[in-house]
Amino acid sequence: MKRILEIAGMVVLVAGVCGVIRELTDGWFRLMGFTRFLTEHLWFLQGRELFANIVMAVLGLVLLIVADRVRKV
Numbered sequence: 001m002k003r004i005l006e007i008a009g010m011v012v013l014v015a016g017v018c019g020v021i022r023e024l025t026d027g028w029f030r031l032m033g034f035t036r037f038l039t040e041h042l043w044f045l046q047g048r049e050l051f052a053n054i055v056m057a058v059l060g061l062v063l064l065i066v067a068d069r070v071r072k073v
Contacts, residue, residue, distance in 0.1 A: 013060025
């Protein structure tokens, strides 16, 4: 369980940071295309792309913190 949380947290954190960089550079940084797909095709995220990517980065960080606190059995 710990390893799954670590992997998921790292993927979400990297996706969020790449999305923030992409939004701040006006689309220049295109490494993570699925963040663009997510923010352009969900109606409630349109116009809030930067906020959505920041939330993704924070969620990834929270998952990594939770994974660190999970005990190995």
